[in-house]
Amino acid sequence: MTSYKVAIIVGSLRKDSINRKVARSLCGMAHDRLACDMVEIGELPLYNQDYDADSPPEYERFRQEIASRDGVLFVSPEYNRSIPGALKNAIDVGSRPYGASVWNQKPAAIVTASPGLIGGFGANHQIRQACVFLNMPVMQHPEAYLGQVNDQSFAADGRLADGPLKDIVGKLADAFADWVHLIHQARGLLAAR
Numbered sequence: 236m237t238s239y240k241v242a243i244i245v246g247s248l249r250k251d252s253i254n255r256k257v258a259r260s261l262c263g264m265a266h267d268r269l270a271c272d273m274v275e276i277g278e279l280p281l282y283n284q285d286y287d288a289d290s291p292p293e294y295e296r297f298r299q300e301i302a303s304r305d306g307v308l309f310v311s312p313e314y315n316r317s318i319p320g321a322l323k324n325a326i327d328v329g330s331r332p333y334g335a336s337v338w339n340q341k342p343a344a345i346v347t348a349s350p351g352l353i354g355g356f357g358a359n360h361q362i363r364q365a366c367v368f369l370n371m372p373v374m375q376h377p378e379a380y381l382g383q384v385n386d387q388s389f390a391a392d393g394r395l396a397d398g399p400l401k402d403i404v405g406k407l408a409d410a411f412a413d414w415v416h417l418i419h420q421a422r423g424l425l426a427a428r
């Protein structure tokens with residue numbers, strides 16, 4: 236079976252982030268089909284268009300890491316019904332210089348998790364909006380607004396505890412592996428025409 240290399244970008248910089256734990260669990264559940272690595276965003280200087288001509292090494296590292304992957308999974312909290320600043324910064328860094336966006340055509344999925352009831356719906360759709368502009372085919376279903384996620388959602392090893400949330404995340408992992416495969420297969424068929 237083909238295994239695809241996927242970059243996981245977590246929108247929270249917090250050490251005990253529930254989103255990071257969800258991301259780790261999801262990777263574990265897809266490990267036979269997806270080789271997932273976290274690509275860190277906390278050290279990226281704030282995007283400045285002046286850097287396009289001569290970018291800081293952190294930008295170059297980040298862009299290379301994304302460019303080398305077959306897909307991208309965003310797992311993020313919602314901040315004030317919007318995208319956390321660190322994640323938006325990373326999206327902007329990867330999108331430039333103009334014409335050299337590393338996001339272009341990467342299959343993606345978006346998962347948002349929150350202790351709140353609506354599971355980061357606002358942030359999820361704002362990330363999706365950026366992905367539309369960036370020409371990333373984003374998995375439509377299952378939608379992933381994970382609400383009421385808190386410390387009790389995880390076992391002692393930091394993985395999701397058995398229960399409905401773990402089952403949903405397992406289905407997401409399968410669906411995303413299918414999605415990445417579908418996009419790459421379709422692209423191969425188009426190239427061979």
Ligand SMILES: Cc1cc2nc3c(=O)[nH]c(=O)nc-3n(C[C@H](O)[C@H](O)[C@H](O)COP(=O)(O)O)c2cc1C
Nearest residue numbers: 247249252253254312313314315316349350351355
């Ligand atoms: C600045 C800030 C803004 C927040 N705004 C929202 C929000 O709009 N919606 C929401 O569901 N939770 C909001 N929260 C609560 C986060 O969902 C909660 O802190 C969550 O644990 C953050 O994700 P993490 O554990 O992955 O860091 C906010 C938290 C912070 C620190």
